[in-house]
Amino acid sequence: MITRRTVLAAAGAVAAGLPLAQPSAAAGRGPTVGPRVLARRRAVSAAGVRVDATAFPLSHLTVQWRGPDRPAFRARFASGWGDWTAVRSCGAGRDDKADATGSALLAAPGAVGYDIASAPGSGTTAVVELNAGTGPINPTAEPLRVAGRDPGGVRYLNRAAWRADESLRFGSDGSETWPAEYFPVQTLTVHHTATTNDDPDPAATMRAIYYYHAVTLGWGDVGYHLLIDEAGRVYEGRWSGPDPVPALGVDVGPDGRPPMVNAGHVGGYNAGNIGVAILGDLTDRLPTTAARRSLAALLAVLAGVERLNPSGTTRYVNPISGATATVDTISGHRDWLATECPGNRFYPQLPSLRRDVARLLR
Numbered sequence: 600m601i602t603r604r605t606v607l608a609a610a611g612a613v614a615a616g617l618p619l620a621q622p623s624a625a626a627g628r629g630p631t632v633g634p635r636v637l638a639r640r641r642a643v644s645a646a647g648v649r650v651d652a653t654a655f656p657l658s659h660l661t662v663q664w665r666g667p668d669r670p671a672f673r674a675r676f677a678s679g680w681g682d683w684t685a686v687r688s689c690g691a692g693r694d695d696k697a698d699a700t701g702s703a704l705l706a707a708p709g710a711v712g713y714d715i716a717s718a719p720g721s722g723t724t725a726v727v728e729l730n731a732g733t734g735p736i737n738p739t740a741e742p743l744r745v746a747g748r749d750p751g752g753v754r755y756l757n758r759a760a761w762r763a764d765e766s767l768r769f770g771s772d773g774s775e776t777w778p779a780e781y782f783p784v785q786t787l788t789v790h791h792t793a794t795t796n797d798d799p800d801p802a803a804t805m806r807a808i809y810y811y812h813a814v815t816l817g818w819g820d821v822g823y824h825l826l827i828d829e830a831g832r833v834y835e836g837r838w839s840g841p842d843p844v845p846a847l848g849v850d851v852g853p854d855g856r857p858p859m860v861n862a863g864h865v866g867g868y869n870a871g872n873i874g875v876a877i878l879g880d881l882t883d884r885l886p887t888t889a890a891r892r893s894l895a896a897l898l899a900v901l902a903g904v905e906r907l908n909p910s911g912t913t914r915y916v917n918p919i920s921g922a923t924a925t926v927d928t929i930s931g932h933r934d935w936l937a938t939e940c941p942g943n944r945f946y947p948q949l950p951s952l953r954r955d956v957a958r959l960l961r
Contacts, residue, residue, distance in 0.1 A: 634732030635764065636810045641726050647715040651677070653728055657707040658800075659807040661727040661815050662686055662715060664701050674705055677712030686715075687793040687880055690938040691812075691822040692866030693777075694919065704811050706795035706804065727815050731806040732762070755833045757843065761802040767813045768820055768838060776819025779840060781848040781858035782870045784905040786913045787898055789949065790823065790864060790876035790932045791886075791941040801828035801878055812863070822863035823876040825897060831889030833897055836876075837862040846873055847904075856905050865935045870919050873901060881942025895952060898929060899959035909956040929953050 637655050641648065662674070673683040688703040707713060715726060758765070770776050798804055805826065812822045821836040824846040828834070835845035839860035842849055848858040864874030875897060877886050886894070902909045913928045924935060931949050932940035941949075 634762065634806070636732070636767075636806060637728075637730040638810060638814070639728045640815075641728070642724070643715070643726055647717040648726060649712075649714040650728075651712045653711050653713075655728075655730050657710045657713070657728055658731045658733070658803055659729040659811075660705045660707045660710075660713055661729065661811050662703050662705065663725045663727075663815075664717070665724060673716050675714050676707045676710035680712075680714070683716070687882060687939065689790055689793045689864075689876070689932065689940045690866075690936065691790070691864045691874070691932075693818050693822065693863035694861075694867055694869050694917070696816070696818060696863070696866075702811075702816060704792070704794055704807060706798065708799065727811075729807050729810060731803045731810065733800055733803055755835065755845065757835045757845070758838065761805040761834055763806065763809055765838075767810065776813070776817075779838070779848075780861045780870075782861060782918050783852055783854070783856065784859045784873055784901075784907070785871040785915050786926060787873050787875065787901055787907065787929050788865055788932060788935065789894070789898075789929065789941050789952070790874055791881040791945065792823075792826065792876050792878050793880050793882075793940065793942075794878060796829070796879045796884065798829065798878060801830075801832070801834075804878060805834055818863050820862075823874045824859070824862050824864070825874075826876045826878055827890050827893050827897070828878045829887045829890050831887070831893035833893055836874075846901075865932060867920070867922055868915060868917060868924060868935050870917050871915065875901075877941070877945075881945035882939060883942075884944055885948065886945060891952075895955040895959060898952070898956045902929070902956060903960055909953050909960065927953065929956060 639654060674686055675681055675683050686703050686705065688701055690701065768775055768777070792808065794804055809821050812818045813820050820838055823836040826834045826836055837846070837860055839846050840849050846859055848860060851857050859871070859873050861870050862874055863869055864876070865872055875894065877890050877894060879886070885891070898909065907928050909929050911928045913926060915924045915926060917923070926934045929949070929952065931946050932938055933946060
């Protein structure tokens with residue numbers, strides 16, 4: 600039987616020997632390999648909230664409001680009550696969890712207090728205080744190599760490597776909150792997470808995003824398929840099955856292409872759409888050279904495996920709802936919905952990104 604592992608190995612040659620490392624993934628529910636995320640939810644007034652002393656030091660904070668993607672807030676953190684910063688959102692979402700509530704994840708390393716101010720009419724509804732733990736990526740998670748090659752390019756870290764708590768994918772009755780469904784790949788979408796830049800602990804941010812999506816928003820898992828930090832490391836997002844290749848299903852379809860697991864990064868247009876996010880806020884700055892290089896390389900592998908034209912357009916049809924859209928085959932989140940994602944500074948760079956992906960495939 601031809602599996603997606605065989606297809607991806609062959610894709611290494613298509614992408615000029617691109618090294619996409621593949622450490623083994625935990626099967627099924629898997630162990631609780633990461634630190635337990637501390638979390639406390641507070642309902643707040645429409646005007647915002649100030650908390651002078653939290654029950655535990657924060658690593659992150661989520662903010663929820665009325666409206667799908669309205670970054671009309673600012674925040675500051677103790678100690679010292681530093682400068683106000685804008686609250687920005689990617690506006691990701693599951694197709695079946697659409698509602699009128701927007702949300703954002705803020706980095707708050709070591710903060711013991713915070714102040715959230717809402718613009719008139721914005722309507723803050725809740726905040727969730729998080730401590731996602733600290734520590735480096737698990738050094739024992741040694742990656743495998745695609746086609747036996749790894750000259751030092753893209754690094755893929757599975758969920759165990761960034762210390763995901765797999766119990767968060769399951770409800771109190773032991774059932775999986777978001778069972779995997781698989782669909783043929785039609786298009787690739789680029790995001791930014793709208794989280795902090797110069798992140799000192801991207802693995803902790805991965806755990807915070809995981810908790811934010813899986814528990815705070817009730818999705819059951821990370822909404823993105825793959826994420827990339829500023830050092831160019833690639834992280835497995837949405838759990839896709841027990842074998843060691845992220846994002847894709849186990850066996851290839853009748854056309855020889857592996858299907859993708861459905862995720863939650865473009866509400867209403869997820870099935871058949873792989874979402875890749877850069878960790879950070881690209882509103883006012885470009886991604887690092889390492890992140891940009893890894894993004895192009897990763898998109899080249901995906902486009903090669905799925906036989907997508909990175910310079911073309913796609914008439915997307917959601918196989919579940921029938922919703923349609925005509926987009927660039929490699930698109931940005933804002934090409935689908937009204938959002939600032941993947942950032943005002945980065946979005947104009949997408950044409951050059953498509954050219955880079957096409958060059959890698961050639």
